[in-house]
Amino acid sequence: MTSSVDGLVSGLSTSSLISSLMQVESAPQTKLKTKVETAQTAVASYLSVNAKVKSVKSAAESLAGLGSWRALTATSSSTGVTATATGGLTGMAGTAKFDVTSVARSQTTVLTADDTTAQGVYPSQITVQPGSWAKDANGYDEFTAVGSPVVIDVPEPRTAASLSTAVNNQSGTLGIRASVVNTSGNQGVIQFTSMKSGAANGFQIAGLENHGSGSSSPTTTAAKDAELTMNPGTASEYKVTSSSNTFSGLMPGVTLTVSKEENDVTVDATNDTKAIAGKMQALVDGVNAALAEIKTQTAYDTDTKKGSPLTGDFTVRQMSSALLSAVSNGLSYTRSGTDANGNETSTTVDFGSLKQLGVTLNKDGTLAFDEGAFTDAYNTNPSKVQEAGIALGNKFKKLTETQSNAITGVMTGRKSEIASLNDQIDNWDVRLAAKKEALQRTYTALETSLGNLKSQSSWLSGQLASLG
Known part of the structure; x- marks a missing residue:
């Protein structure tokens, strides 16, 4: 790298000169x-x-x-039935009339306990049989076993807590949860509850008979489905069931959720204009x-x-012209279909001004939309x-x-x-760096030459002085 001698002999600011020259070069x-x-x-x-x-x-x-054109608004005549419009391609306006004849619930089995802390009270094993519930001919709950029973070991000290824990350790397999609830002092209950509602999510427990308070056995509230009686009292009456209290396939684009039994419920689904x-x-x-x-x-x-x-x-x-022309030129499109023989057909439809859809052009070159005009047109056709x-x-x-x-x-x-x-630009960086180095080398050589000339001049002056 060549360094410059900034004005050492000439008195010139060579670095400034180089800088100025580089500005021109760059x-x-x-x-x-x-x-x-x-x-x-x-x-x-x-x-x-x-x-x-x-x-x-x-x-x-x-x-x-x-x-988007099947967006719905759903309303219910009952506070016990919530109607939620989900819309989508299946959405369709309509009305449903029904009675809520049953509300879904989970099975609950309860065993009373004189002392929930007592040890050695319960058997070393119990058996849980999964199954389903239904009403018999007399209207009583009837259990039907489904699948294989599960044997659960109850560890020492075989208290209410250890029994509950043993059941919960297999909750993923059994689909039930157990809990100990103290009702007064050490008195309480062991409650077994199915994790899902619906008649198909039932169970029976064998091995706890006569192990409750006063040698009592477990008591059960059977699981059941929610049930709707559609078009009640008419020739087209039929029933719809759900393991939960939600019905998603009853009305296209509408989900119903029931919370209590009642009659004469009406749900309306209308287009959400x-x-x-x-x-x-x-x-x-x-x-x-x-x-x-x-x-x-x-x-x-x-x-x-x-x-x-x-x-x-x-x-x-x-682009502005194209966007505005798409409005000002009106609308025409091709309608596809099939004729009576099943052959594909296409027809050009000249719809005309978009004002029919509530869309107009303002004088300032912007668009305006009249929701009222659009709604009137939609409701009409x-x-x-x-x-x-x-x-x-x-x-x-x-x-x-x-x-x-x-x-x-x-x-x-x-x-x-x-x-x-x-x-x-990168190439110019290399070129300018080389140019700067060349200028520095040139001015350094100039200063060196001037220094040599100055030295020679001083020597000659000394020799001439000595001759006199």
């Missing part, structure tokens, strides 16, 4: 760096625009989805946000004569509005997908340009 690299900054700013702006366009696409996809209108509003809001972002990124200030990062960018500017709404969603989905792909392509090109410019 001017091309500085221009490259400016291009990189400009390109990076443009990429950030493209990303911002693309995010808004993708939001429009997402809203359009939602509007085009059949499930407000939720459907919300999908239209989301599309309009998305388009307006995209238009606003495009306007910001392509704006030009005539007062300051300064543009925005994407001012003059044709790819982005034409729901199938027509649904078909048109889905077609509109598909139209904007296709348009924004094309626009997003175009932006992605432009960004890819810009990123390649940035990579190329950065390579050139």
